[in-house]
Amino acid sequence: MDPISQIGAFTLSRLYRMGVMGLFLFKSFLYGFIPPVKVGRVIKQIHFIGLQSTLVIFLTGSFSGMVLGFQGYYSLSRFGSEAFLGPMVGLSLIKELGPVISALMVTGRAGSAIAAEIGIMRITEQIDALELMGLNSFRYLVVPNLIAAIISMPLLTAIFDVCGIAGGYLIGGKLLGVGAGTYFGEMASYVEMSDVMEGIYKSLSFGIIIAWVCCYKGYYTTIFTGFGAEGVSKATTQAVVLSSVLILVWDYFMTSALF
Amino acid sequence: MIEIIDIHKSFGRQKVLSGLSISIDKGSLVAVLGSSGSGKSVLLKHVAGLLRPDRGKVLLDGQDIHGLRGKTLASLRDRMGFLFQGGALFDSMTVFENVAFPLKEKTKLYREEIRDRVLKTLEAVGLSGSEDKYPSQLSGGMIKRAAMARALVRDPEIMMFDEPTTGLDPAIRLAMLRLIDTSHKRFGFTGIIVTHEIPSALAIVDHVVFLKSGSVYARTASRDFLSSSDPVIKEFLGRDEGPEICPQK
Numbered sequence: 001m002d003p004i005s006q007i008g009a010f011t012l013s014r015l016y017r018m019g020v021m022g023l024f025l026f027k028s029f030l031y032g033f034i035p036p037v038k039v040g041r042v043i044k045q046i047h048f049i050g051l052q053s054t055l056v057i058f059l060t061g062s063f064s065g066m067v068l069g070f071q072g073y074y075s076l077s078r079f080g081s082e083a084f085l086g087p088m089v090g091l092s093l094i095k096e097l098g099p100v101i102s103a104l105m106v107t108g109r110a111g112s113a114i115a116a117e118i119g120i121m122r123i124t125e126q127i128d129a130l131e132l133m134g135l136n137s138f139r140y141l142v143v144p145n146l147i148a149a150i151i152s153m154p155l156l157t158a159i160f161d162v163c164g165i166a167g168g169y170l171i172g173g174k175l176l177g178v179g180a181g182t183y184f185g186e187m188a189s190y191v192e193m194s195d196v197m198e199g200i201y202k203s204l205s206f207g208i209i210i211a212w213v214c215c216y217k218g219y220y221t222t223i224f225t226g227f228g229a230e231g232v233s234k235a236t237t238q239a240v241v242l243s244s245v246l247i248l249v250w251d252y253f254m255t256s257a258l259f
Numbered sequence: 260m261i262e263i264i265d266i267h268k269s270f271g272r273q274k275v276l277s278g279l280s281i282s283i284d285k286g287s288l289v290a291v292l293g294s295s296g297s298g299k300s301v302l303l304k305h306v307a308g309l310l311r312p313d314r315g316k317v318l319l320d321g322q323d324i325h326g327l328r329g330k331t332l333a334s335l336r337d338r339m340g341f342l343f344q345g346g347a348l349f350d351s352m353t354v355f356e357n358v359a360f361p362l363k364e365k366t367k368l369y370r371e372e373i374r375d376r377v378l379k380t381l382e383a384v385g386l387s388g389s390e391d392k393y394p395s396q397l398s399g400g401m402i403k404r405a406a407m408a409r410a411l412v413r414d415p416e417i418m419m420f421d422e423p424t425t426g427l428d429p430a431i432r433l434a435m436l437r438l439i440d441t442s443h444k445r446f447g448f449t450g451i452i453v454t455h456e457i458p459s460a461l462a463i464v465d466h467v468v469f470l471k472s473g474s475v476y477a478r479t480a481s482r483d484f485l486s487s488s489d490p491v492i493k494e495f496l497g498r499d500e501g502p503e504i505c506p507q508k
């Protein structure tokens with residue numbers, strides 16, 4: 001094949017996959033809105049994506065906040081404005097770091113597992129077996145993850161924010177001596193409801209991205225990433241990478257739109 | 260009744276099925292034979308509607324399975340059972356849950372009725388006592404038998420078996436064939452069985468279809484297959500008249 005038609009074929013196959021991926025999201029929402037929803041599986045996935053991520057979120061949130069306490073204090077003290085440490089920590093966590101880091105952690109912890117589980121079900125023909133029983137594989141495998149991620153992500157982000165703000169207080173407020181009154185008082189007067197909402201919108205959309213990308217990569221294991229264990233491992237890696245990249249790109253667009 | 264009409268299928272450049280046609284009367288059981296890689300599993304997946312042919316169609320009781328979607332497809336598949344070559348058991352569920360799953364999801368039976376039926380079916384495949392094991396704790400033969408129980412538990416009208424006996428020990432192989440035979444006689448399903456089990460499988464089927472290069476090479480009544488004088492079939496049966504390369508002990 002000459003180079004031009006190679007480029008053409010490559011572009012077409014990429015476009016085709018993007019189309020399949022878009023359709024996948026559309027179908028997930030469609031079956032999410034048409035009952036019956038498999039409530040038992042939704043609860044199981046909330047347990048897996050949400051509850052089992054709380055320790056990771058607690059740890060990453062606390063330490064991010066503590067780092068912010070240090071870095072924020074040193075930056076602000078150069079301008080003699082340490083008093084604004086509270087709003088600085090609060091705003092960066094609530095608007096940006098909370099949603100983004102939680103989403104990246106959940107991608108690594110739960111998203112990879114979702115992609116691997118669905119991928120293994122694909123290569124061992126369990127998805128075919130489901131379809132052959134006259135059951136809809138989206139309803140059983142994809143929709144519960146989507147709903148669970150939409151419910152879990154904002155809650156995990158909220159936990160991350162709270163831990164982070166407490167961590168920032170521990171370092172900035174206690175250790176470096178900003179003081180509780182200043183830290184929380186300034187935070188309360190500078191952080192607005194719209195900032196909180198921005199964080200919630202972001203975490204909701206990140207939840208959708210995680211469930212979408214990871215389910216999609218697992219679901220199409222044999223077709224797009226190859227057969228056997230290697231296909232699953234590729235699908236899992238691609239799911240984590242694509243989901244993380246999409247989260248950061250989408251974060252940029254949301255930030256610029258909500259600015 | 261299953262009518263497979265002139266189906267063609269390629270994967271990339273590899274042509275797997277080329278103009279294959281088989282018609283199977285209601286209630287009869289047909290064995291599909293052919294060497295490994297001749298497209299037998301691909302054929303079954305076309306009949307079940309899991310793969311879409313490049314050309315041709317599959318009619319089940321007159322309905323084109325590849326033209327159906329959503330509810331109508333689901334209701335056709337409700338009447339169908341499929342035994343996968345690898346079992347395809349749900350590995351996050353126990354054997355009991357696997358066999359109970361189609362009943363729980365697709366029927367309105369009470370919990371006790373489901374339990375009775377599942378236990379009875381498991382007993383028929385010789386898996387009593389393994390209800391609470393997970394697929395990863397089973398041997399290959401037990402997986403096949405559990406998968407068989409799951410396929411048969413809803414009394415399907417159309418049944419496809421993909422190598423039901425491969426990898427099992429001799430006594431269980433015969434038991435599996437007997438199980439297929441008794442359930443076929445009892446429920447009268449229309450079925451296709453892909454097998455290498457010659458000659459014992461020939462006793463339970465009505466016809467034999469021999470595949471070669473992606474289409475039907477020969478179709479015979481089951482009792483005539485072994486005595487076929489066709490050189491290709493003779494070679495397949497290992498009764499080649501040429502020089503013996505590995506003499507049998």
Ligand SMILES: Nc1ncnc2c1ncn2[C@@H]1O[C@H](COP(=O)(O)OP(=O)(O)O)[C@@H](O)[C@H]1O
Nearest residue numbers: 270273275293294295296297298299300301302
């Ligand atoms: N999903 C697939 N993608 C690509 N090739 C396939 C696929 N499924 C089967 N094949 C190929 O089709 C041929 C027939 O396979 P199969 O029907 O499984 O053989 P068998 O008769 O042993 O069951 C094989 O060469 C196999 O590699």
Ligand SMILES: [Mg+2]
Nearest residue numbers: 299300344421
């Ligand atoms: Mg096969």
